Amino acid sequence: MPYILVLYYSRHGSVAQLAEALAAGIESVAGIEARVRTVPEVGPGFDKAIDTIPDQGPLYCTPEDFAGAAGLALGSPGRFGNMAAALKYFLEQTTSSWINGQMLGKPATVFTSTTTPHGGQESTLLSMMNPLLHHGMLITGVPFSEPALHSDYGGGTPYGVSHIAGEQHQNLSAEVAKLATGQGKRLAHYSLRLLNDH
Template sequence: MTTPYVLVLYYSRYGSVARLAQALAAGIDEVGGIESRLRTVPAVRADHEAPVSDIPDDGPLYCTLDDLAGCAGLALGSPGRFGNMAASLKYFLEQTTNEWVSGRLIGKPAGVFTSTSTPHGGQEATLLSMMVPLLHHGMLISGLPFSEPALHDHIGGGTPYGTSWVSGADHQPPDATILTLARHQGRRLAQLALRLHDDNS
């Protein structure tokens, strides 16, 4: 029998979102009976949407639609772009019409995470923008409850919508508190995904 997995799908330009993704994946892997699958998407430009190569030079593989359709849960991460998700992630999600028509993601749990370079970079708007297509797919949104102590202890990131980080203009990596929140978010998402997967098996 195949082990169910939570897909951690993200786009990262300077590394902060990638580090959050790794921490979420670590939290997922703390839960027995389910595993993480780390995937990214290629960068796109206005004059060139399709990726140049099917395999990235380094880091996680590019996500396929099969990776998405087969997941038991989804963690979606992006840097903020004027209060919205990055075009690269949006471009991938816009290719998921068949998954929407077939209802492959209905009833599966999902969470979101982000990083911006400024405290007023639209973090919560970015998180909400990522939730919208997930709601259209019928996914069940899971956030970070205020029972997580680090939400009360950190003024540079967090949010009940999902893990967030302010990297600054010099793109500082997430600190230990924020990585703890990401790990907790991953673990919570994995527990929900496993419970729902077992109920539907």
């Protein structure tokens, strides 16, 4: 069965909650499934060797998981208005997929969470789009036809769903969860339509 890769990095669990909501939206569409994956920590004090089985949570993503996906949902917390280093490090290892055009014409979407309301959510989402555009992927977002985009002040954005976690790393609001589920469902529909066109 074709799958959409839900690839994310999460330090405190908020981005992981968004990933689960997007995956639920994908899984609600018949004929396609969600493959949820994460990436290991990078930087001083962390072993750069990527194990295939982390201590807990989803498996670490492999180049094969990435290249074989029918679509991609990419998530990261905001780091000074940019994606987290761990996710960027993984994407920098996808040169082979880029050279071979393995992601060309596949749909992609992005999502994020920050601690503060002005934590650079939209620039973080845009930073995740850059490598996907280089891969030739088709970027989808959250259209303003989504009522929750107008009613919720704890996240949103047309660039992709976002969440304001606060210092206590609060759970997703009902509106944000609904936006994330809808974003996953929309990505699944686009992925199937593009698969059927080829």
